[in-house]
Amino acid sequence: MSMDLNVKAIKKNAFRITKVRGKTALRIRVPGGLIEAKHLQAVKEIAEQYGDGTVHITIRQGFEIPGIPFEKMDEVNQKIAQMIKEVEIDNGVDIDNAKKGYPASGTRNISACIGNEVCPFANYNTAKLAQRIEREVFPNDYHVKIAVTGCPNDCIKAHMQDFGIIGMADTQYERDRCVSCEACVKNCSLRVTGALIMHNGKVRKDERRCVGCGECVLTCPTAAWSRNPEKFYKLVIMGRTGKKNPRLAQPFLEWVDEETIIKVIKNTYEYIDKYIDRSLPKEHVGYIVDRTGYQVFKEYALKGVVLGPKARVAEHINFGGYLYERDGFMK
Amino acid sequence: MGYRLSNEKFNKLLDGLKGEYKIYAPIRFPKRGRFSDTDLIRYGEINKVEDVVWIEKSNYSPKEIVFPITQTLFYFTEDEFKESMVHNKKILIFLRPCDINGMRRLDTIFLNNGPIKDVYYERLREKVKFVMMECKDGFENCFCVSTNSNYTQDYSIAVRFTSNEVFCELKDESFQQFFSNLGTEMNFKPEYIEENSVKVQLPEVDKITTEFFNHDMWKEYSKRCIGCGRCNMACITCSCFTNSDIAYEENPNAGERRRVWAGCHIDKFTDMAGGHSFRQDYSSRMRFKTMHKIYDYKKRFGEHMCVGCGRCDDICPEYISFSNCINKVSKTLKEDESNAQ
DSSP: OOOOOOHHHHHHTTEEEOSSTTEEEEEEOOGGGOOOTTHHHHHHHHHHHTSOSOOEEOTTSOEEEEEEEGGGHHHHHHHHHHHIIIIIGGGTOOOSOGGGOOSOOSSOOOEEOOGGGTOSSOOSOHHHHHHHHHHHHOSOOSOOOEEEESSTTOTTOGGGSSEEEEEEOOEEEOGGGOOOOOHHHHHHHHHSOOOEEEETTEEEEOTTTOOOOOHHHHHOSSSOEEEOSSOEEEEEEOOBOSSSOOBOOEEEEEEEOHHHHHHHHHHHHHHHHHHOOTTSSOOOHHHHHHHHOHHHHHHHHTTTOOOOTTOEEOSOOOOOOOOGGGSTTTO | OEEEEEHHHHHHHHHHHHTTEEEEEEEEETTOSSSTTOOEEEEEEOSSGGGBOOSSOOSSOTHHHHSOSEEEEEEEOSSOEEEOOOOSSEEEEEEOHHHHHHHHHHHHHHHSSSSSOOHHHHHHHTTEEEEEEOBSSOOTTOOTTTTTOSOOOOOSEEEEEOSSEEEEEEOOGGGHHHHTTTSEEEOOOOOBOOOOSSOOOOOOGGGOOGGGGGOGGGTHHHHHOOOOOHHHHHOSSOOOEEEEEEEOSSOTTSEEEEEEEOOTTSTTTTOOTTSOOOOOSHHHHHHHHHHIIIIIHHHHHSSOSOOOOOHHHHHOTTOOOHHHHHHHHHHHHHHHHHHHO
16 A cells, blocks of 8 residues: 655654655654653664664754654654653643654754753753743744753853743852952953953952853852842844854843743744744744844733843844855855 | 750740840851852851751851951041941851861961961950850861861850750850750760761871972872862961052042952962062962961961861862872872882
């Protein structure tokens, strides 16, 4: 019997059409890039029993298992059900039946740097935030890429995402604990933006230059610098690769709280729903923003958002990047 | 005399004491630690027994209570000056035997090192009474037994904390009034740690010669140490400071003389007029500190300076262990001696 497949339904189920006729590949989500090691067993078994024995580790921190015959999709979905239950459903993700596999693939895996469980630089638990975002936005067919990173080093490359969330430390200075060693000042000037200067033996911070990396806390020998326990984030938006206009994500919000981030992302899904070009098979959110303009996006994204006193919103954004059609080689 | 007080009763005791005393203990500053979502434990004023962090070692020592990190000595205008003031309360500090022994080293440096006492230290130190926190098990990196700092009798009150009550030994009768009608009288004597997992062999100071200062053993530290000075800042016995005159911005004719902590691992420590500076190499800073802690202080005052609290090891971002360094000194001296024979 000839193979008769509903390709769109298959794609939505996180299986992919591959160059090998009759063979698919399963994409497994790992929100925040963090799972219990035991799940690797299921990945291994699917790859060895149904695939070609290999596993591709995706740029978004998922697993892609190639070489699976299309007719084995149901069995593979059974095999991955326990992982979907523990990683997704137990995390609060709205999936009815784990045994049917992933219900959507448009909104990609939420990736995260290793975060403050391990990294000294990270300003928060990135995996936890990624898992929360997963719960808030998934399953969803709209093509949105989100990644969270612990500090402005941006090891997860949040600047290449539609939404890049960057942890910011509101560093606070206890003047009397400062011994004028200048470690923070020298370090900030060498490695960051030079937001700190010495004045009369104590340190002054230029709030506008501070990117909230928290390096001053790390370098201070007396704990004169410490972080405000309240968490703050920077949100960079609409970064992308692709064949038209690759560009880095640009700052949209900074010094905002977690609730603001969540609300803005959820608002954006409504914005997509309203403005997406339905004549296309799919449209990435960045191109929708290109069509509507930043101001329309901004208005939608900030609906119902109450910004805190430290929050800053970009008035205008020049997304930049380069346009393939206008670059030097095509002129 | 001993007392057994519920936490509730102990808080009544603290309430009574607060009228006369500023009461300091190691306390937790949630999420104020070096890394995000970690806590900072350092000395601060307490209101209740629950504030006292007694199950962990503090990151910093209690020295900042008697030797503030930043201290204004006097204020000046064009033709007159006024000495700074200190508060008029007495001071009660909860601390472990190692730190009480450390306080004696600070006393030696500030009060008994030459004919002139440091009045700025003395004016705070003379207010202080100690509440010794019993320490039976020690913590990671502690080596107080090796430095004979695990034991002390220099305290007014000794306490053993448990989750819901406090056992107290009262040695200083001036505190008797605060205890009356509060707890059950009982016999309580604090116990002391007898053995640390870290053991240190202190060198015999007369075996250390000037040649040893140039020994190869120091070299590794030139690459390992980053000169951050955390060890100095965390140490109970590091007592260096530097003075500077600050001219106020709005009117530079008025200002203050201020002293702040200095550390021999930190840049500028040896800066002199004219731009001359010594010990640029970090290994020489490590050597300088080590020799002060376990050589020249002992030669001058008869006991080693280091009390083995291990805070320097706890805090070093480069995993340089001072206890290992001391052992290396002793071992190297022995090897050199046997090679010479």
